[in-house]
Amino acid sequence: xxxxxxxxxxxxxxxxxxxxxxxxxxxxxxxxxxxxxxxxxxxxxxxxxxxxxxxxxxxxxxxxxxxxxxxxxxxxxxxxxxxxxxxxxxxxxxxxxxxxxxxxxxxxxxxxxxxxxxxxxxxxxxxxxxxxxxxxxxxxxxxxxxxxxxxxxxxxxxxxxxxxxxxxxxxxxxxxxxxxxxxxxxxxxxxxxxxxxxxxxxxxxxxxxxxxxxxxxxxxxxxxxxxxxxxxxxxxxxxxxxxxxxxxxxxxxxxxxxxxxxxxxxxxxxxxxxxxxxxxxxxxxxxxxxxxxxxxxxxxxxxxxxxxxxxxxxxxxxxxxxxxxxxxxxxxxxxxxxxxxxxxxxxxxxxxxxxxxxxxxxxxxxxxxxxxxxxxxxxxxxxxxxxxxxxxxxxxxxxxxxxxxxxxxxxxxxxxxxxxxxxxxxxxxxxxxxxxxxxxxxxxxxxxxxxxxxxxxxxxxxxxxxxxxxxxxxxxxxxxxxxxxxxxxxxxxxxxxxxxx
Numbered sequence: 001x002x003x004x005x006x007x008x009x010x011x012x013x014x015x016x017x018x019x020x021x022x023x024x025x026x027x028x029x030x031x032x033x034x035x036x037x038x039x040x041x042x043x044x045x046x047x048x049x050x051x052x053x054x055x056x057x058x059x060x061x062x063x064x065x066x067x068x069x070x071x072x073x074x075x076x077x078x079x080x081x082x083x084x085x086x087x088x089x090x091x092x093x094x095x096x097x098x099x100x101x102x103x104x105x106x107x108x109x110x111x112x113x114x115x116x117x118x119x120x121x122x123x124x125x126x127x128x129x130x131x132x133x134x135x136x137x138x139x140x141x142x143x144x145x146x147x148x149x150x151x152x153x154x155x156x157x158x159x160x161x162x163x164x165x166x167x168x169x170x171x172x173x174x175x176x177x178x179x180x181x182x183x184x185x186x187x188x189x190x191x192x193x194x195x196x197x198x199x200x201x202x203x204x205x206x207x208x209x210x211x212x213x214x215x216x217x218x219x220x221x222x223x224x225x226x227x228x229x230x231x232x233x234x235x236x237x238x239x240x241x242x243x244x245x246x247x248x249x250x251x252x253x254x255x256x257x258x259x260x261x262x263x264x265x266x267x268x269x270x271x272x273x274x275x276x277x278x279x280x281x282x283x284x285x286x287x288x289x290x291x292x293x294x295x296x297x298x299x300x301x302x303x304x305x306x307x308x309x310x311x312x313x314x315x316x317x318x319x320x321x322x323x324x325x326x327x328x329x330x331x332x333x334x335x336x337x338x339x340x341x342x343x344x345x346x347x348x349x350x351x352x353x354x355x356x357x358x359x360x361x362x363x364x365x366x367x368x369x370x371x372x373x374x375x376x377x378x379x380x381x382x383x384x385x386x387x388x389x390x391x392x393x394x395x396x397x398x399x400x401x402x403x404x405x406x407x408x409x410x411x412x413x414x415x416x417x418x419x420x421x422x423x424x425x426x427x428x429x430x431x432x433x434x435x436x437x438x439x440x441x442x443x444x445x446x447x448x449x450x451x452x453x454x455x456x457x458x459x460x461x462x463x464x465x466x467x468x469x470x471x472x473x474x475x476x477x478x479x480x481x482x483x484x485x486x487x488x489x490x491x492x493x494x495x496x497x498x499x500x501x
Contacts, residue, residue, distance in 0.1 A: 013098060017094070022053075041072060064084075068080070116135075171244065179194040181217050182217065184488065189460060190407060194333065199365055201377050203381050210378045214254075218333070223305075227488065228489060229488055234247040257309075257313065258337055261308065271480050272299055273296035306331070315343070319363060339361075339397075344359035344360055392408065405459065408459040411456075451478060454471040
């Protein structure tokens with residue numbers, strides 16, 4: 001392994017840490033890790049300097065020597081300090097040095113992973129499938145980001161917290177930092193956006209609109225579209241490179257276990273062209289319909305949307321596929337349809353459905369953290385709650401995932417919960433439903449293509465929910481598999497929330 005180390009680059013990186021500014025030191029400590037260093041003396045020096053940075057202490061050669069005293073003997077300490085004294089590059093060189101040291105570290109880990117994989121493949125007691133999965137996991141682990149910087153004083157993260165607050169102030173009236181949904185009321189409640197590692201659950205009974213909501217969210221992100229006026233203004237700024245860059249279209253991946261990718265693409269064509277599915281299947285489209293279909297086809301080609309049909313996949317295989325897809329296509333958002341169809345290959349889950357779903361729930365949370373992207377997961381509630389407005393108690397097999405999720409949204413038909421809304425105050429109901437507050441939705445024909453759906457935010461770690469309040473109202477164009485927000489304004493001119501109408 002010695003030929004795959006660069007001692008001079010490691011010493012130079014430590015020297016750059018000595019000469020760097022406090023802000024640069026924090027960046028070095030966040031990006032670096034002690035595994036990069038090959039000698040015990042340099043590992044000790046990194047640990048001591050990392051602790052100094054985390055405690056916001058000054059870092060110099062004298063304090064470093066004092067910090068190393070409990071860990072290294074006099075001779076080793078003197079040699080290390082002398083070597084570092086001869087390696088003091090400019091502070092600006094730290095990024096190049098960090099990349100070089102990390103490159104050697106990745107090569108060492110890669111060779112170790114290959115050796116371990118070879119041993120597994122040679123062991124006939126290990127199945128070929130398990131050996132292949134272990135080899136893939138070990139190699140894709142090389143792409144994982146650093147998990148953290150260890151415990152540090154709160155002052156070290158205070159600056160980042162203030163920066164987030166200042167960003168929110170400067171971008172008042174828009175989704176800040178994370179990816180927007182494109183649905184008006186979703187973005188209002190989740191104003192900081194979908195962020196890396198977040199898990200969002202869309203829950204609905206069969207035919208309740210969860211796939212429609214997922215596809216609309218995926219399309220909004222992959223093509224850069226939203227239901228509110230502020231979205232277009234934010235996108236105009238973003239296209240100029242000025243601000244609101246999170247509104248730009250981004251690479252979005254969909255893993256589907258239920259419908260194949262061709263069926264999802266067909267539904268997307270219908271949504272974008274507004275051509276009825278019956279006309280498409282019978283071939284009775286007018287010239288205008290064919291022109292709309294051609295335009296929709298081109299929009300889909302120009303989008304950044306990726307599909308993969310993975311029927312009967314295990315959570316262990318899905319994690320490997322997700323990491324590979326994120327690495328290859330630079331995905332910024334993942335969608336999974338749906339959780340109850342995922343299996344687990346762990347021995348403890350064999351013949352135990354409850355344990356299997358616990359493995360799936362934990363695996364999906366780990367998937368979001370490993371890939372460093374937000375993940376939207378679909379799920380079904382308990383059958384006895386279908387047609388009723390329920391909370392987290394409606395979760396059955398995916399209860400563990402609901403506990404770990406950052407946002408849980410339940411969908412259904414508006415008219416199915418109208419009686420439950422009658423107990424709310426009339427003024428609140430009027431504000432939510434507008435002039436249609438007294439409309440008898442039950443009198444709609446069963447085949448009426450335009451109905452209303454509700455979206456109930458039953459859990460939200462980063463903003464308000466709708467528990468004890470009227471749910472979000474969406475227009476549901478069933479013939480075109482589309483949800484549309486009933487409110488076209490995210491916030492009013494002062495940045496205050498306005499009620500959906």
